[in-house]
Amino acid sequence: MSIANRYDPAAIERDLYAEWEHSGAFAPSGNGAPYCIVIPPPNVTDRLHVGHAFQHTLMDALIRYQRMNGRRALWQTGTDHAQIATQMVVERQLAAQGIALQDIGREKFIDRVWAWKESTGGAITQQIRRMGSSVDWNRERFTMDEGFSRAVLEVFVRLYEDGLIYRGQRLVNWDPQLKTSISDLEVENVEEPGHLWHIRYPLADGVYTADGDDHLVVATTRPETMLGDTAVAVHPDDERYRSLVGNSVILPLAGRRIPIIADGYVDREFGSGCVKITPAHDFNDHAIGTRHGLPLVNIFNADASVNDNAPVPYRGLDRFEVRKRVVADLEAADLVERVQDHTMTVPRGDRSKATIEPWLTDQWFVKIAPLAGPAIEAVRDGRVRFVPKQYENMYFAWMRDIQDWCISRQQWWGHRIPAWYDDAGNVYVGRTEAEARAKAGLADHVALRQDDDVLDTWFSSALWTFGTLGWPERTQELADFHPTDVLVTGYDIIFFWVARMIMMTLRFTGEVPFRKVYIHGMVRDATGAKMSKTSGNGLDPLDIVDGIATEELVAKRTANMTQPQMAAQIAARTRREYPDGIQPYGTDAVRFAFCALASQGRDLAFDLKRIEGYRNFCNKLWNASKFVLSHVDGAAQDSAALNGPVALSAADRWIRSLTGRLAANAHAAIADYRFDLYANAVYEFAWHEYCDWYVELAKPVLFDAQAPPEHVRAVRKTLLETLAALLRIAHPIVPFVTETLWRHIAPRAGLGGDTIMRQPFPSPDDLPADLGAEAAVAWLKGVTTAIRNIRGEMNVSPAKEVELLLQDGDTADRQRLAATEALLKRLAKVGALRWLAEDEEPPPASVQVVGRLKVMVPLAGLIDADAECARLRKEIDKLNKDLARVDAKLGNANFVAKAPAAVVAKERDRGAALRAQFAVLDAQLSRLEAA
RNA sequence: GGGUGUUUAGCUCAGUUGGGAGAGCAACGGCCUUACAAGCCGUAGGUCGCAGGUUCGAGCCCUGCAACACCCA
Secondary structure (H helix, E strand, O other): OOOOOOOOOOHHHHHHHHHHHOOOOOOOOOOOOEEEOOOOOOOOOOOOOOOHHHHHHHOOOOOOHHOOOOOOEEOEEEOOOOHHHHHHHHHHHHHHOOHHHHHHHHHHHHHHHHHHHHHHHHHOOOOOOOOOOOOOOOHOOOOHHHHHHHHHHHHHHHHOOOOEEEEEEEEEEHHHHHHHEEEEHHHEEEEEEEEEEEEEEEEEEOOOOOOOOOOOOEEEEOOOHHHHOOOEEEHHHHOOOOOHHHOOOOOOOOOOOOEEEOOOOOOOOOOOOEEEOOOOOOOOHHHHHHOOOOOOOOEEEEOEEEEOOOOHHOOOOOOHHHHHHHHHHHHHHOOOEEEEEEEEEEEEEEEOOOOOOEEEEEEEEEHHHHHHHHHHHHHHHOEEEEOOOOOOHHHHHHHHHHOEEEEEEOOOOOOOOOEOOOOOEEEEEEHHHHHHHHHHHHOOOOOOOEEEEEEEEEHHHHHHHOOOOOOOOOOOOHHHHOOEEEEEEEEEHHHHHHHHHHHHHHHHHHOOOOOEEEEEEEOOOOOOOOOOOOOOOOOOOHHHHHEEHHHHHHHHHHOOOOHHHHHHHHHHHHHHHHHOEOOOOOOHHHHHHHHHHHOOOOOEEEEHHHHHHHHHHHHHHHHHHHHHHHHOOOOOOOOOOOOOOOOOOHHHHHHHHHHHHHHHHHHEEEEHOOHHHHHHHHHHHHHHHHHHHHHHHHHHHOOOOOOOOHHHHHHHHHHHHHHHHHHHHHHHOOOOHHHHHHHHHHOOOOOOOOOOHHHHOOOOOOOOOHHHHHHHHHHHHHHHHHHHHHHHHOOOOOOOEEEEEEEEOHHHHHHHHHHHHHHHHHOOOOOEEEOOOOOOOOOEEEEEOOOOOOEEEEEEOOOOHHHHHHHHHHHHHHHHHHHHHHHHHOOOOHHHHHHHHHHHHHHHHHHHHHHHEEEEHHHHHHHHOOO
């Protein structure tokens, strides 16, 4: 079977993945030490976006690398039920059909969600496959599947029994649109323009302020909440109001009498220094209310319309409508002193984007402090390490101030809370209703009703590492693969997920969930802007893999929008940015780009130009392999072509040495999670050493019919063996092209295996450094480059053979030339070559200096003397600058006295070399100018 | 308001204990040289955000400032 003439990723990638998957190659195997990564479970509502693809690429590179190193590698995959996000999507679909939730009821709704999940859940797994991710599909899990749900139930019940889960009436973040509580983390604080209203509250009982006013002025951004005010607070040390503390004001509109209290929380500088206190609708006010024993007046319904605790005219109206009316009514009563423009921080739900209300409800909470302590300790003592380390500070800061976690959601889709109530409102918790009854010794005739709420989606994902491995059963997988080795995730979910995993896992397994947390940056578009559906700059990774036409992309980006008014703008932007659509680049190119861009501690700008470059890289690998195969197969009839004695040349030894260095660098880079350094090392070696130099160095031998067989064999074997090593080293990044090429290259290199996936990752020990060979090739490269430079600068056609003159130099130069003359002649297209005697006057020539060696190309007919003079002046100029810097350094007595001897010696050598070069070039310039 | 990160070539980014500023892309010049024009050869381009400090020596260490990004309040 011969290799296709052209690299075409579409032709290889799909079939290869199916073959891998069916062969069972992704499952852990062998007797090596276990290695495990759990995938951060994507939401079933999602399609894979480039951020996922990026993250998965890094994980797959790690898994493939460890698998090649003989580890029993498990990449645990699965998806998350994404409680709120999923419910929202299905609700919206129903709404589009004119169906309201209460019409169909809880059970039917949940059936609908499952049906929808079954119909779309496949999309994301298909995308994971197309990205080449070698996950173990046999072990795929879903956070709502039976086994995992059991783990969730178990954890809830045990935490409850241990007193770490409690139910209580608390002020929580309430989303009036979704009509559910959400946790602190799910609230985004957004700065928005607003107003600050200064409102007069009349003093009761005929008292006056120190300034003689009959009222206090309070400033608020939310005048509607005054309907629930139960006090006005001033600072205890504020002389202006000290005498009024203990008196009352009459709350306007409501007409209630409320006290004036003193509390250190009040900022005297803000507004008039008087603050309205609404304990039922503000977290800070609630704390003050608790301190002062103030009553709570809840004025909102679940949808944030105003309830019957407010004066009649406002009842039943939406909060924003009430705001307008309250302001109007106050103005009518001349109680508004002034109105300022004011930037306010508005809390919004991260899913619904609705303005959140602090609202008093009964909810379930996790008591967090007993869980946080051990979790802080685990990071402090290094059982869990963050990479990069700076994220540990972020983790500590958050964990120190962590508040109890509200885990109940007033929704239907999700893990239903395993608590039951009797008619008296007593609560019974158990794994089943029967267990709950049994524990409480309840008679069968006592009616119980299960809690309607479901759990926060992050409650279940916190159990992901051990829940997927079979907990609460004591499975072999749990024993083998837990703690997992590394978690690869973005900094955006350190609090949501990483911290909670550490807390829960320590509590229930006594182990950390993972030993390392590799935190990657966020993928942004080519201009560095955040990718999002609403700004329409997001990309489906498969559209880069397979390519997409402009209009198709426009259609995709403007479909199913939450903000349809943006469609025209997005369409225009898309047409501008992708006038010719996106070419099909193939999975390998995209993966290579992700690795190369994965530098630590920063977001990455995702640029298609980079992908194109790496597609070209894959093509380069393909063509190099084609070259190697053609020269091996051409000789295949000759059984001695590869078998028999070999005599390795300096070039052969050099590329072997560099291959060893590549292996060492790759191992080190992966150990440090430096995917960028790893990818760059592969790129640099493959393109600029193997292809640019070694293949060229191989040609003179391969094309020479007279070459001794042991030399030819050495070149063929070296081409094959180093390419085979390169393919294995590159495989974790670019699995498809390397596997395809491997199957052609490996058998000829005497290496077995149907798949590169199970081949050992090359060890530097197999290819020790050969300093002699490296020095020899460095010399050859230097002389070749010098001649090419003359050609380039003098516009001598590469096709034109030139004469080469050498002069001076030392014995090493002569030895090296002798060893590599044939190579040099080919690489630099040199015809005649002659050493000049030391005292021989060279003909007019263009000259370069390599070490002590003068490299000259005679001008005769080839080179313009004026151009050469100009070039020399430029060179001399540069030399002079360098020399001046070196001399300044050496002229500094302090430098010579204090710098390490080696540094000084190096500087002296550099000076001497520069001076020698200068002498040659300067003499050459005078000679040409004289002529 | 507190914290973290970033600032290096036109663009995107490397730069590992302080010791001659790098890559890719873009640009410019020359090449269809028997693996590859998705290529080859060569060239040019930077006050390393600003201001101080430490040091014989600073992109790197310290202080301050600025801009941008993000996290927390």
